[in-house]
Amino acid sequence: MHEKCMSFLTLAAGRRTEERKIRGMKKPAIEGGTPVRETKIYYGHQYIDDADIQAVVDVLKSDNLTCGPKIGELEEKLCQLTGARYAVVCSNGTAALHMAAMAAGVGAGDEVITTPITFAASANCALYCGGRPVFADIDPETYNIDPEKVEAAITERTKAVVAVDYTGQSVELDRLSEICRKHGLILIEDGAHVIGTTYKGRANGSISDMTTFSFHPVKTVTGGEGGAVLTNDETLYKKLLLYRAHGITREEAQMEHEADGSWYYEQVELGYNYRMTDIQAALLISQLDKLPLFKQRRKEIVARYNEAFDRLPMLFVQKEIPESDTTRHLYILRIVPERLTIDRKQFFEALAAENVCCNVHYIPTYYFPYYEKLGYKKGLCPNAEKLYEEMLSLPLYYAMTDADVESVIEAVTKIALYYEKK
Ligand SMILES: Cc1ncc(COP(=O)(O)O)c(C=O)c1O
Numbered sequence: 001m002h003e004k005c006m007s008f009l010t011l012a013a014g015r016r017t018e019e020r021k022i023r024g025m026k027k028p029a030i031e032g033g034t035p036v037r038e039t040k041i042y043y044g045h046q047y048i049d050d051a052d053i054q055a056v057v058d059v060l061k062s063d064n065l066t067c068g069p070k071i072g073e074l075e076e077k078l079c080q081l082t083g084a085r086y087a088v089v090c091s092n093g094t095a096a097l098h099m100a101a102m103a104a105g106v107g108a109g110d111e112v113i114t115t116p117i118t119f120a121a122s123a124n125c126a127l128y129c130g131g132r133p134v135f136a137d138i139d140p141e142t143y144n145i146d147p148e149k150v151e152a153a154i155t156e157r158t159k160a161v162v163a164v165d166y167t168g169q170s171v172e173l174d175r176l177s178e179i180c181r182k183h184g185l186i187l188i189e190d191g192a193h194v195i196g197t198t199y200k201g202r203a204n205g206s207i208s209d210m211t212t213f214s215f216h217p218v219k220t221v222t223g224g225e226g227g228a229v230l231t232n233d234e235t236l237y238k239k240l241l242l243y244r245a246h247g248i249t250r251e252e253a254q255m256e257h258e259a260d261g262s263w264y265y266e267q268v269e270l271g272y273n274y275r276m277t278d279i280q281a282a283l284l285i286s287q288l289d290k291l292p293l294f295k296q297r298r299k300e301i302v303a304r305y306n307e308a309f310d311r312l313p314m315l316f317v318q319k320e321i322p323e324s325d326t327t328r329h330l331y332i333l334r335i336v337p338e339r340l341t342i343d344r345k346q347f348f349e350a351l352a353a354e355n356v357c358c359n360v361h362y363i364p365t366y367y368f369p370y371y372e373k374l375g376y377k378k379g380l381c382p383n384a385e386k387l388y389e390e391m392l393s394l395p396l397y398y399a400m401t402d403a404d405v406e407s408v409i410e411a412v413t414k415i416a417l418y419y420e421k422k
Contacts, residue, residue, distance in 0.1 A: 025418050030353035036411040037355035043330075044218035044359075047294070047398045055286040059278045070281035075228075077288055078213075082205030084230035086237035089281060090244050093192045093214025095274035096227035097125035100210045101160065103229075103239040104186035106131040110159035114190075115145040116364035116384045118164040122190045123365045131159065135366055137381035141319035143167070143332065146383075147175040154179075160186040165194035165204060167332060167361075168220070168298075170324035173199050173207050180209075188212065195220050196295045196327030205230040210240075215280070218397075220294050220329055221287035223280035239269075247271030294398045295327040301396055301405050302328045308409040314339035314416050316390075330361055331396040333412060334387065342419045348392050350419075354411035358392040 027033030059070060071089060078087040090096050106112055112126035116135045123133035136149040144166050161180055163171040171189065180187040192214035194204040205211045210233075215226030229240050242249060247269030252259060255266045309315045316334040320326065335347055342350065351358055364384050366376035378385065395408055 026414055028350050028353065028415055028418055030350045035354045036414060037407045040355045040357050041395045041404055041408065042357045043393045043395050045397045045399060046217040046222045052283055052286045055282040056279055059282045064278050066275060066277040068278040070278040070285065071276060074281040074285050077285055078205070078228055078230060081288065082203040082230055084206040085232040086234070087228050087230045088237065088240040088244055089226065089228045089276045090274040091227060091276055092225045093212055093216065093227040094121040095272070096212035096214070096229045097121050097162070097190060098128050099240050099243040099274060100188045100212050100229050101125040101129045101131070102243050103210065103236045104160040104188060106159050109157060111155060111157040112160045112162055113150050113153050113158060114162040115164050115166070116366055116381050117143060117166060117362055117387060118190065118365065119192065119362060120365050120368065122162050122164050125162065135380050137383045138387065140383045142169060142321060143318060143387060144169060144171045147172050147179055150176065151179045154183050158183065158185055160188055162188045162190050164190040165197065167318065168193040168197055168329040169320065169326045170194065170197055170199040170204050177208070192219065193329035196291050198325045200323050206232065209233065210236060215284055220298065220327055221284060221291060223276065223284040226276055226280045226284055242269045243271040244274045245271055246273060297398045298328050298396060301400060302331060304405055305331055305394065305409065308413065309333065312413065312416050314420055328396065331394045332391050333394050334391045337390060339421050340419050341421050344390055344392060347415060350415045351411055354414065356395065356408050356411045358394055360391065361393045364388055
């Protein structure tokens with residue numbers, strides 16, 4: 001480089017450093033400064049108390065580790081919580097989606113519309129049934145699937161819509177239900193993030209044809225692993241029960257042959273072993289007792305983050321719809337790249353150096369090599385692709401202390417201001 005040019009750049013960099021000092025800015029840890037936090041904080045963590053431990057121990061001391069009384073108890077509790085008529089608990093949220101897709105009748109060549117901003121299972125459930133996922137773009141501000149894009153994607157092959165309550169905020173259930181009714185489609189709500197949320201005063205889980213939950217440890221309540229499908233429809237419920245247990249029934253009304261004896265059962269469908277253990281169910285029953293507390297704390301943290309980040313023009317705060325009283329599972333920090341000298345990856349790494357360890361939810365599903373090989377190409381959903389370039393998930397969980405929350409805010413603010421484009 002020309003010498004004069006070099007000295008100009010050095011001068012300019014020196015001036016920028018001076019300016020930052022004047023504005024009281026601290027040097028990011030990634031550039032040799034002191035990290036905001038001494039210890040690392042991660043984006044999610046379960047909360048287990050003595051009551052949870054005791055509930056698990058009690059099952060371990062009982063006669064039934066699986067297929068015991070805790071399963072029905074948990075199902076009843078989920079119905080009470082949501083107002084759904086039926087709940088079928090199962091081994092995880094992926095199994096719940098698979099069972100829901102089967103119950104919806106998804107088969108070879110059928111299309112299932114879903115969002116690309118989700119965990120792969122939301123689309124994979126269509127593939128498990130021989131169907132084809134069709135991706136509809138998201139709303140650029142709420143990040144949930146855009147109902148109008150869903151309607152535009154419907155063909156005569158469409159069988160179902162898998163709508164994900166991304167981050168725990170409800171999808172627009174009124175509009176989606178109306179579209180599904182009009183076109184004779186089954187609405188499956190992938191509610192892996194949504195437990196504790198209400199839409200227009202009704203709990204998510206009681207509104208769609210079927211709603212699936214996941215109880216993975218980063219979710220609001222956990223069973224270690226676990227899932228559930230909720231529905232108000234008795235026919236769907238009976239199918240779900242069969243799919244959970246190999247397609248096997250002991251109910252005479254469902255049998256095709258006469259019973260040989262009291263031991264007799266029949267396999268009448270192709271099902272799976274998607275059962276939940278009583279150990280998981282007991283843990284979940286105990287966790288659900290704390291849901292109001294979990295909800296309240298998550299809401300407090302989200303409100304505090306929103307208040308802090310709303311003031312910074314280089315950050316965009318996820319839009320909240322008034323219909324959804326949200327128990328937030330994920331907090332998405334979105335950068336405004338035009339206002340920063342660094343990109344999302346650099347922002348992510350700068351936060352990690354401050355000991356704030358984030359994640360990214362999610363890589364658009366059709367970016368994955370498996371989907372590429374099925375013929376999906378980038379460019380399908382521009383809003384989703386843009387969001388993916390600009391987002392990261394901040395720590396959000398019940399046990400975060402106020403000091404934790406403030407340290408995350410401090411780290412984000414430090415990085416955002418230091419790298420603000422002038
Ligand atoms: C939106 C979404 N759908 C489905 C799943 C699958 O749930 P599980 O991990 O319990 O199988 C997850 C969990 O990561 C999820 O976040």
